[in-house]
Amino acid sequence: MPSARVVKNRTEFEGKIYEELALVQGADIPAWSADAELRHVGRSRLRVDGPQRVSGRARYTTDLMLPGMLHARVVRSPHPHARVIRVDAKRALALAGVRSVVDRTSAPELFDEEVHYVGAPVAVVVGETEEIAADAAHLVEIEYESLPFVVDLEEAIADRTRVQRKESYSRGDARRGFREADIVVDARYTTSTQLHNCLEPHGAVAQWDGERLTLWESTQAMFDVRKGVAKAIRARLDDVRVICDYMGGGFGSKLGHGHYSEIAAVLAKRLGRPIRCVMDRREENLVTGNRSATVQRVRVGATKDGKLTALEHVAWSGTGTEDGWVASTTGPSNGLYEVANVRSEQFLVLTNTGPFSAFRAPGYVEGTFALESAMDELADKLALDPLALRRKNYAKLDPQSGKHYSLKRLDQCYSRGAELAGWSRRKAGGTAGRHAYLRRGMGVSTQVWGGGGGPPAYATIHLNADGTAIVRAGLQDIGSGTKTAIAQIAAEELSLPLERVRLSIGETDAPYGPASGGSMTTASLGPAVRLAAVDVRRQLLEVAAGLMEVRASEIHLTDGHAVAGRGGKKLALDEVFSKLQNYTVIGRGSRHPNPEDVRLRSFGAHFAEVEVDIRTGAVRVLKIVAVHQIGRIVNPLNAKSQVEGGVTQALGYAVSEGRVLDRLSGHVMNANLEDYKIPTVKDVPDIVVEFVPDLDRRANNLGGIGLGEPPIIPTAAAIANAVANACGARVRTLPITPARVLEALRR
Amino acid sequence: MKSFSYAKVATAEEAAGLLKQRNTRLIAGGTDLLGLMKERLIEPDRLVDVNGIAQLRGITATKENFRVGALTTLAELAAHQATPLIIKEALADAATPQLRNMATVGGNLVQRNRCWYFRSAEHRCWLKGGPRCLAVDGDNRYHAIYGEGECRQVTPSDLAPALIALDATVVMRTDEGEDSLPLAQLYVAPTARHRREHAVGDDDLILAVRIGGDALRRHATYLKFMERATWQFAVVSVAASARLVEGRAQDVRIVAGAVANIPWRVKAAEDLLAGEKIDDARALAVAERFVRDARPLRDNAYKVAVLRELVRRAVLRLKD
Numbered sequence A: 001m002p003s004a005r006v007v008k009n010r011t012e013f014e015g016k017i018y019e020e021l022a023l024v025q026g027a028d029i030p031a032w033s034a035d036a037e038l039r040h041v042g043r044s045r046l047r048v049d050g051p052q053r054v055s056g057r058a059r060y061t062t063d064l065m066l067p068g069m070l071h072a073r074v075v076r077s078p079h080p081h082a083r084v085i086r087v088d089a090k091r092a093l094a095l096a097g098v099r100s101v102v103d104r105t106s107a108p109e110l111f112d113e114e115v116h117y118v119g120a121p122v123a124v125v126v127g128e129t130e131e132i133a134a135d136a137a138h139l140v141e142i143e144y145e146s147l148p149f150v151v152d153l154e155e156a157i158a159d160r161t162r163v164q165r166k167e168s169y170s171r172g173d174a175r176r177g178f179r180e181a182d183i184v185v186d187a188r189y190t191t192s193t194q195l196h197n198c199l200e201p202h203g204a205v206a207q208w209d210g211e212r213l214t215l216w217e218s219t220q221a222m223f224d225v226r227k228g229v230a231k232a233i234r235a236r237l238d239d240v241r242v243i244c245d246y247m248g249g250g251f252g253s254k255l256g257h258g259h260y261s262e263i264a265a266v267l268a269k270r271l272g273r274p275i276r277c278v279m280d281r282r283e284e285n286l287v288t289g290n291r292s293a294t295v296q297r298v299r300v301g302a303t304k305d306g307k308l309t310a311l312e313h314v315a316w317s318g319t320g321t322e323d324g325w326v327a328s329t330t331g332p333s334n335g336l337y338e339v340a341n342v343r344s345e346q347f348l349v350l351t352n353t354g355p356f357s358a359f360r361a362p363g364y365v366e367g368t369f370a371l372e373s374a375m376d377e378l379a380d381k382l383a384l385d386p387l388a389l390r391r392k393n394y395a396k397l398d399p400q401s402g403k404h405y406s407l408k409r410l411d412q413c414y415s416r417g418a419e420l421a422g423w424s425r426r427k428a429g430g431t432a433g434r435h436a437y438l439r440r441g442m443g444v445s446t447q448v449w450g451g452g453g454g455p456p457a458y459a460t461i462h463l464n465a466d467g468t469a470i471v472r473a474g475l476q477d478i479g480s481g482t483k484t485a486i487a488q489i490a491a492e493e494l495s496l497p498l499e500r501v502r503l504s505i506g507e508t509d510a511p512y513g514p515a516s517g518g519s520m521t522t523a524s525l526g527p528a529v530r531l532a533a534v535d536v537r538r539q540l541l542e543v544a545a546g547l548m549e550v551r552a553s554e555i556h557l558t559d560g561h562a563v564a565g566r567g568g569k570k571l572a573l574d575e576v577f578s579k580l581q582n583y584t585v586i587g588r589g590s591r592h593p594n595p596e597d598v599r600l601r602s603f604g605a606h607f608a609e610v611e612v613d614i615r616t617g618a619v620r621v622l623k624i625v626a627v628h629q630i631g632r633i634v635n636p637l638n639a640k641s642q643v644e645g646g647v648t649q650a651l652g653y654a655v656s657e658g659r660v661l662d663r664l665s666g667h668v669m670n671a672n673l674e675d676y677k678i679p680t681v682k683d684v685p686d687i688v689v690e691f692v693p694d695l696d697r698r699a700n701n702l703g704g705i706g707l708g709e710p711p712i713i714p715t716a717a718a719i720a721n722a723v724a725n726a727c728g729a730r731v732r733t734l735p736i737t738p739a740r741v742l743e744a745l746r747r
Numbered sequence B: 001m002k003s004f005s006y007a008k009v010a011t012a013e014e015a016a017g018l019l020k021q022r023n024t025r026l027i028a029g030g031t032d033l034l035g036l037m038k039e040r041l042i043e044p045d046r047l048v049d050v051n052g053i054a055q056l057r058g059i060t061a062t063k064e065n066f067r068v069g070a071l072t073t074l075a076e077l078a079a080h081q082a083t084p085l086i087i088k089e090a091l092a093d094a095a096t097p098q099l100r101n102m103a104t105v106g107g108n109l110v111q112r113n114r115c116w117y118f119r120s121a122e123h124r125c126w127l128k129g130g131p132r133c134l135a136v137d138g139d140n141r142y143h144a145i146y147g148e149g150e151c152r153q154v155t156p157s158d159l160a161p162a163l164i165a166l167d168a169t170v171v172m173r174t175d176e177g178e179d180s181l182p183l184a185q186l187y188v189a190p191t192a193r194h195r196r197e198h199a200v201g202d203d204d205l206i207l208a209v210r211i212g213g214d215a216l217r218r219h220a221t222y223l224k225f226m227e228r229a230t231w232q233f234a235v236v237s238v239a240a241s242a243r244l245v246e247g248r249a250q251d252v253r254i255v256a257g258a259v260a261n262i263p264w265r266v267k268a269a270e271d272l273l274a275g276e277k278i279d280d281a282r283a284l285a286v287a288e289r290f291v292r293d294a295r296p297l298r299d300n301a302y303k304v305a306v307l308r309e310l311v312r313r314a315v316l317r318l319k320d
């Protein structure tokens, strides 16, 4: 058996670098070379679970109906800040079918005395059906003492007690850099709160068997849910089993356990019945996380010929009531361009609104909008082509660490993107549309992100007597097609058809697997799966060698056959399988650490073409060209879907989405899918997707890194820049609504 | 949702009888009613389901008369070959295909407004009997740009402005039989004593909507402005119609939706077009006149610009 050792590893997760110890086994292998003849990896494959998902057979947490299960509905505060004086459950308990009403007096571990936002939990009602519980929730009478509150970000920024500095960064001397500048752009950008609105709501179902808890939960991170819930209810890790078979989206908002998980676990134990606690759409919009609204100030200084001399970026992010962490809005400014003098600061701002959470490239989406808008404003002032300005300040080395990148092909993203978008058609001042009031314009923006993944991640593969394989890993598929990618990797090394590889994932009794977040799932787990498959193959070859009477080192696997190097002896694997009777070949693999001497990052460029109606302010996005560099693409079809989804989500962020808060009552006024405007299929433009073909061979044994988040990062700035190009309206506030376009046109 | 009893009726008489009971509501497609009930904005004790009344369904069309039964769905109305073009335009972007399959003409005309304070169970605004309008000092980006009343909600229906532009009448059931009145008269700005967007009582039954022959021959068009390509109530909409006599406009109607408590007309703007040839300058003048008296709130000045442009475009389209 290969020996185990503990290694130090640096992983970039959601825009921040974490150094952690990890246990790895055996030795790693190099990535497949560019000319390796691969049968599965690098080829488009339909999703292995596609039929289940589209036919309704896939079972999500919200679908689960256990015998005897009860339903929990949370009673929530209508006040943005208040003290709970008294909870009277008499009327609720009198309703037929109500099992229990629990509040702070009966469950201090679940509820606080003070509530800090509209929607904060105050009590929970358990009923025989969801409807009964919902009806009873309205009958719970609660007396509050209202307290002062602030929901508006700008108002909160003015109140020092609500602002904390969380990150600061500098290199060189920004002040000197600005003195050296011929031209300075100094602009203020603001972005709205974006709500995840996952199709499948957040929720959990809990069932106890003695001291053992099984928790079905819609989550991106089963192991973190297990850890969090075990801690909250003081259970041992092995007494908590988390299951997530299928899930309908998370986008960062399901990276840990929720209050609903604790409610389900605690009440299931108390009442001795399984408990289901699943959010409704309104709760999704109030309490399950969001992308912070921001206020950002960006200053860029440059010489006449466009060389950046200084960059300053200060960001205030409204985190609601979350006062632990804040997303790195200034990350792109710190790391994208070659500029000697940089200074940035990141502030967290507390408001009486629902807590923020990670949301697909948290911080980088907001920050890239500001940075890449400012770059275009600078290009405008310098009368330079926006793309030329970006090229001029291209960072060959990582500006923060001074290290080389494992791969950087941003220049190719720019040139290929420009070609696909027809960038040469772009004119300063835009071009005419079909009518005098329609103007067309083009814009570009850049993305930089992590997504290299890293240990810990483990997988085992069991080869069955009939030549089918089961990959077992502590993985959940957030909906991005991870399952398919993993199956392709295993099938590749095992030389099996894809249908013969099954995945046993979606629960925490399996070997530890990473969260489906930070664009790191495939890059973390894929290499471990590959090593597990190599381990199986090695054992299989030994068996085949025995049967073929040659040495194992002399044969290899191709196309379902063991083939001897010399003499051309050939043995079908199926024959090997049939000769053996009951057996299990077990392969093991673990993820090895990332290289120390290079920085792993993904890059990409988006080009937007828009049409602006200058009389009504309406913006129509006609086309988005997205070219990314992430190294090897395991499944081009899946990768393309990933980019299309990211662009669509970014489109909403750019032009139509935004939480509306009523400043006087502190309520979210558009906590539903009618008023919170996610793009419809009619809004989605032509999306052209390409990837730079070069491999990232230093990254890991796949030769590629993650793609989950990169495609949402650059789109908003590309659209804003295209709008400015089309009609001169520089909108510095997201979303770019007709009202804002008209206002910018008037300036 | 509060529990309720439910009765399905087969005749208008039966329905009328049951609707006289206290706290009873008629349900047609249910697309608005059920939403209000789920939010507990209304809590009826009884629902009277009129979907079994065959006489309320379907379209009869002659050269001189177009009559659509109140229970006809928006999808059926949009698909019928005799339906005037302006109605088809209005329905093309009304709600979503799923909703249009359920939503009925009658329900569409008396649906409640979409003001987000009104729709929120946790806000007790003036229209719901509270002391004042919450939109005036709140977020009023979608609210009224005309009108003086306390309440600043706007008309949600796409169908109403288009029908009013064709001088449609609504046929109501009375104890004596039928009674017709101009559709426009259904809409009244709420007053302190009548906090409702229209004059239809809970026990009233709309039987049909009718358009007369003259109006059927007018040039007419409907424009709707949204912030996404579909599935949004109008931010602003404009229905315009006119008869063209030797290139000159007669019987001009310009009806704006989503800008006031009621479908909004500006007589002076219509008069500017009457008897005139339609050209760019005239269209612009009419549009300018239409918005001259608009009084936007803090967040909705953009609606004036949008309205001006929609009126201008709608008028120009009457030429074709």
Ligand SMILES: Cc1cc2nc3c(=O)[nH]c(=O)nc-3n(C[C@H](O)[C@H](O)[C@H](O)COP(=O)(O)OP(=O)(O)OC[C@H]3O[C@@H](n4cnc5c(N)ncnc54)[C@H](O)[C@@H]3O)c2cc1C
Pocket (backbone or CB within 6 Å): A674, B025, B026, B027, B028, B029, B030, B031, B032, B033, B034, B035, B070, B071, B093, B094, B095, B096, B099, B102, B103, B104, B105, B106, B107, B108, B109, B110, B111, B112, B156, B157, B158, B159, B200, B204, B205, B206, B207, B231, B232, B233, B234
């Ligand atoms: C998400 C969403 C989006 C929408 N978008 C749009 C849009 O873009 N444009 C638009 O125009 N509409 C839109 N609507 C509104 C929709 O068109 C209306 O809800 C629908 O037309 C109502 O018809 P219904 O048959 O479902 O009415 P119901 O919900 O059954 O009834 C609504 C009201 O009308 C009364 N009523 C119904 N029929 C009669 C009758 N014959 N006589 C007297 N009273 C009657 C009921 O008692 C009730 O008070 C949208 C609705 C939703 C939910």
Ligand code: SF4
Pocket (backbone or CB within 6 Å): B115, B116, B117, B118, B125, B126, B127, B128, B132, B133, B134, B135, B136, B143, B150, B151, B152, B153
């Ligand atoms: S506009 Fe009317 S419905 Fe809206 S808050 Fe004011 S009174 Fe209420």
